Amino acid sequence: xxxxxxxxxxxxxxxxxxxxxxxxxxxxxxxxxxxxxxxxxxxxxxxxxxxxxxxxxxxxxxxxxxxxxxxxxxxxxxxxxxxxxxxxxxxxxxxxxxxxxxxxxxxxxxxxxxxxxxxxxxxxxxxxxxxxxxxxxxxxxxxxxxxxxxxxxxxxxxxxxxxxxxxxxxxxxxxxxxxxxxxxxxxxxxxxxxxxxxxxxxxxxxxxxxxxxxxxxxxxxxxxxxxxxxxxxxxxxxxxxxxxxxxxxxxxxxxxxxxxxxxxxxxxxxxxxxxxxxxxxxxxxxxxxxxxxxxxxxxxxxxxxxxxxxxxxxx
Amino acid sequence: xxxxxxxxxxxxxxxxxxxxxxxxxxxxxxxxxxxxxxxxxxxxxxxxxxxxxxxxxxxxxxxxxxxxxxxxxxxxxxxxxxxxxxxxxxxxxxxxxxxxxxxxxxxxxxxxxxxxxxxxxxxxxxxxxxxxxxxxxxxxxxxxxxxxxxxxxxxxxxxxxxxxxxxxxxxxxxxxxxxxxxxxxxxxxxxxxxxxxxxxxxxxxxxxxxxxxxxxxxxxxxxxxxxxxxxxxxxxxxxxxxxxxxxxxxxxxxxxxxxxxxxxxxxxxxxxxxxxxxxxxxxxxxxxxxxxxxxxxxxxxxxxxxxxxxxxxxxxxxxxxxxxxxxxxxxxxxxxxxxxxxxxxxxxxxxxxxxxxxxxxxxxxxxxxxxxxxxxxxxxxxxxxxxxxxxxxxxxxxxxxxxxxxxxxxxxxxxxxxxxxxxxxxxxxxxxxxxxxxxxxxxxxxxxxxxxxxxxxxxxxxxxxxxxxxxxxxxxxxxxxxxxxxxxxxxxxxxxxxxxxxxxxxxxxxxxxxxxxxxxxxxxxxxxxxxxxxxxxxxxxxxxxxxxxxxxxxxxxxxxxxx
Numbered sequence: 001x002x003x004x005x006x007x008x009x010x011x012x013x014x015x016x017x018x019x020x021x022x023x024x025x026x027x028x029x030x031x032x033x034x035x036x037x038x039x040x041x042x043x044x045x046x047x048x049x050x051x052x053x054x055x056x057x058x059x060x061x062x063x064x065x066x067x068x069x070x071x072x073x074x075x076x077x078x079x080x081x082x083x084x085x086x087x088x089x090x091x092x093x094x095x096x097x098x099x100x101x102x103x104x105x106x107x108x109x110x111x112x113x114x115x116x117x118x119x120x121x122x123x124x125x126x127x128x129x130x131x132x133x134x135x136x137x138x139x140x141x142x143x144x145x146x147x148x149x150x151x152x153x154x155x156x157x158x159x160x161x162x163x164x165x166x167x168x169x170x171x172x173x174x175x176x177x178x179x180x181x182x183x184x185x186x187x188x189x190x191x192x193x194x195x196x197x198x199x200x201x202x203x204x205x206x207x208x209x210x211x212x213x214x215x216x217x218x219x220x221x222x223x224x225x226x227x228x229x230x231x232x233x234x235x236x237x238x239x240x241x242x243x244x245x246x247x248x249x250x251x252x253x254x255x256x257x258x259x260x261x262x263x264x265x266x267x268x269x270x271x272x273x274x275x276x277x278x279x280x281x282x283x284x285x286x287x288x289x290x291x292x293x294x295x296x297x298x299x300x301x302x303x304x305x306x307x308x309x310x311x312x313x314x315x
Numbered sequence: 316x317x318x319x320x321x322x323x324x325x326x327x328x329x330x331x332x333x334x335x336x337x338x339x340x341x342x343x344x345x346x347x348x349x350x351x352x353x354x355x356x357x358x359x360x361x362x363x364x365x366x367x368x369x370x371x372x373x374x375x376x377x378x379x380x381x382x383x384x385x386x387x388x389x390x391x392x393x394x395x396x397x398x399x400x401x402x403x404x405x406x407x408x409x410x411x412x413x414x415x416x417x418x419x420x421x422x423x424x425x426x427x428x429x430x431x432x433x434x435x436x437x438x439x440x441x442x443x444x445x446x447x448x449x450x451x452x453x454x455x456x457x458x459x460x461x462x463x464x465x466x467x468x469x470x471x472x473x474x475x476x477x478x479x480x481x482x483x484x485x486x487x488x489x490x491x492x493x494x495x496x497x498x499x500x501x502x503x504x505x506x507x508x509x510x511x512x513x514x515x516x517x518x519x520x521x522x523x524x525x526x527x528x529x530x531x532x533x534x535x536x537x538x539x540x541x542x543x544x545x546x547x548x549x550x551x552x553x554x555x556x557x558x559x560x561x562x563x564x565x566x567x568x569x570x571x572x573x574x575x576x577x578x579x580x581x582x583x584x585x586x587x588x589x590x591x592x593x594x595x596x597x598x599x600x601x602x603x604x605x606x607x608x609x610x611x612x613x614x615x616x617x618x619x620x621x622x623x624x625x626x627x628x629x630x631x632x633x634x635x636x637x638x639x640x641x642x643x644x645x646x647x648x649x650x651x652x653x654x655x656x657x658x659x660x661x662x663x664x665x666x667x668x669x670x671x672x673x674x675x676x677x678x679x680x681x682x683x684x685x686x687x688x689x690x691x692x693x694x695x696x697x698x699x700x701x702x703x704x705x706x707x708x709x710x711x712x713x714x715x716x717x718x719x720x721x722x723x724x725x726x727x728x729x730x731x732x733x734x735x736x737x738x739x740x741x742x743x744x745x746x747x748x749x750x751x752x753x754x755x756x757x758x759x760x761x762x763x764x765x766x767x768x769x770x771x772x773x774x775x776x777x778x779x780x781x782x783x784x785x786x787x788x789x790x791x792x793x794x795x796x797x798x799x800x801x802x803x804x805x806x807x808x809x810x811x812x813x814x815x816x817x818x819x820x821x822x823x824x825x826x827x828x829x830x831x832x833x834x835x836x837x838x839x840x841x842x843x844x845x846x847x848x849x850x851x852x853x854x855x856x857x858x859x860x861x862x863x864x865x866x867x868x869x870x871x872x873x874x875x876x877x878x
Contacts, residue, residue, distance in 0.1 A: 020561060022347035032628075066616065202428055204426075210343060279335055279336060
């Protein structure tokens with residue numbers, strides 16, 4: 001794992017000058033949110049996607065409840081199409097920090113052979129992610145779920161609340177969200193209703209990378225550039241992965257690649273990159289100006305497609 | 316290939332890496348500023364934000380390409396920058412924004428969070444939301460409209476009023492559309508004079524007036540070549556240098572509302588919370604509210620090690636020298652610094668946010684710091700007419716109304732006036748039936764039972780215990796009658812039979828009532844042994860179990876008043 005050493009200045013010095021840098025300010029806000037939710041909800045859970053945002057959120061949870069342990073389980077919605085590196089990382093990391101991990105799959109849909117090829121991207125996501133997530137939340141009786149979504153990711157997320165209200169069917173209604181003032185979050189629920197809590201709401205992609213760097217937080221090696229085999233499929237660089245069926249015309253090539261965001265193997269494109277360290281990734285990020293979700297097939301099916309998915313209960 | 320150039324290349328590579336690391340370290344030192352933008356649809360607000368994002372190179376290529384390709388272009392310019400900030404599908408279709416949206420960008424000096432509030436009729440509610448966390452408000456003023464009408468539009472007055480109501484520390488008037496008035500210094504000076512006069516009348520402390528053109532980019536990020544008569548900062552320069560609230564907050568008296576009690580093992584007990592005001596240090600003598608117990612801060616714990624001090628807005632865990640009773644909703648303050656007010660009756664400026672009106676006599680849940688109580692609307696003192704900023708009488712508030720309201724809470728709050736401390740003076744109102752957030756309130760001050768503003772002398776008698784506790788086991792009706800009788804005698808009394816107050820919390824509730832000099836009455840059929848013992852100890856000779864005895868007390872008060 002490549003984690004760069006950085007001399008940690010510590011908050012003490014900053015305080016002395018009555019000045020906080022933006023990462024410290026963001027961190028303080030996130031810790032406050034995490035604690036509020038744990039204080040007020042009966043049974044919270046943290047959605048753990050294994051991605052970089054989840055890694056930051058997990059570190060923030062460790063900080064919020066220090067010197068205690070994280071007082072809620074982590075929930076991973078496993079579509080069965082995740083990269084093996086992600087699964088290995090997940091199991092090892094959860095164990096190393098002593099967190100309780102729940103893994104949930106929509107076994108019924110998988111038994112029916114659910115896949116993006118058979119169902120199409122949208123329906124596959126609906127079955128293996130959205131349905132699976134709602135089932136897992138129901139089964140666990142969770143009234144609050146922490147998610148790593150950020151407002152800067154996509155236009156429809158810019159108006160998302162820190163506490164995002166979901167009705168008894170787990171649905172999100174943009175017209176029926178509670179006003180959010182100061183840092184006074186309304187956690188009142190009726191039976192069956194729930195709240196998605198987004199402690200990273202005000203973080204940007206750059207903040208996430210800077211924080212990973214400053215805090216030396218481990219992330220899945222797929223984020224770092226390496227020579228990997230891939231084909232270009234539908235304009236997307238698709239890494240050769242277990243279970244992949246190559247078309248006759250496709251000849252895998254070796255290229256320097258990395259993932260900018262982690263999703264399912266068939267639907268997440270890689271980018272050409274030579275960034276092998278966090279500073280190099282940050283340098284690359286500042287240099288190139290394409291939004292990170294662009295590499296995901298799901299968001300481009302239809303204009304405003306993220307909003308449609310959210311209404312149904314996806315993050 | 317000889318080894319010489321290779322070594323040279325490596326050196327080059329090395330220094331490039333080093334330069335980037337320096338850049339990175341600089342980036343890690345950026346501060347964070349939150350601002351909100353207030354303007355109506357026609358003021359060019361979306362274009363201004365689009366311009367800020369565009370000129371600070373905060374727009375991704377694919378996003379820019381998508382708005383270039385868009386069928387919609389309302390701007391009259393080459394690219395409609397306002398599309399960058401238009402969010403949800405419904406809004407795109409209607410061509411309006413209907414909710415607060417948050418945007419992000421950064422420069423080498425600061426990271427910025429924009430609360431972008433829409434400009435149509437839901438305006439007050441949305442602007443209040445965006446303003447509640449802002450360090451700076453940008454009020455957009457349309458120079459062309461000003462020239463046409465000859466004065467500030469009502470909407471600009473409204474926006475400035477709300478910015479002041481929410482106590483945003485700094486207010487900037489961005490005088491937009493200067494391109495449409497030939498970049499005229501004269502028009503700008505007129506706007507500037509009128510705005511300054513308004514700001515002065517409202518009592519705004521820090522203002523700035525900047526001539527801009529969002530459409531052509533003058534004085535937004537880049538200094539305008541067409542307004543050499545203006546020597547002040549560009550909008551971005553202003554945003555990069557405006558003082559942050561955090562510095563001011565560090566200087567006040569300590570306020571540490573407890574969020575959570577951390578008890579990871581039998582040996583350790585810590586109090587997790589955010590320093591809302593002032594600074595806490597190990598060795599500091601602190602008083603717990605409501606118990607009044609004084610102890611010393613032993614350590615300030617964080618995941619990254621112990622801290623020598625912590626101030627707003629840090630989230631920390633405090634370990635205290637003594638085992639004292641302290642739980643969520645309670646507070647630590649410094650022994651030697653001024654204490655918050657402890658009162659259950661208060662008046663506040665309310666922004667009503669829900670379609671269901673607010674009525675006198677109704678009870679809501681009020682969330683204040685980490686404490687939730689019930690609060691009844693005793694009286695709507697007046698509604699503010701936002702056009703004239705005058706007062707109107709009413710007994711009901713509609714969505715987007717602003718009013719001064721008297722509340723009676725089920726338990727005392729520990730608060731500071733909102734004007735002195737936003738975090739300690741703010742509360743949200745929640746409908747107990749629907750759980751909707753229906754209003755926002757900013758505490759002005761305490762009031763007494765007859766609705767008079769409480770004097771500071773009344774408030775500051777710390778530690779006096781003139782409030783009684785009456786336990787009328789199972790006699791609900793008697794409890795209500797007694798409460799009313801005591802109130803008629805001009806004293807405060809509340810009934811403690813609320814699901815929000817479990818048995819174990821009754822002693823803390825009683826202690827808070829004593830601080831606020833409010834008599835507590837309960838008709839609970841059961842009190843646990845330990846709770847009863849604690850209540851007896853707290854109330855001493857003022858613990859009563861019969862109406863007669865308590866009525867004597869009310870009578871004594873009445874006759875005292877009569878004398």
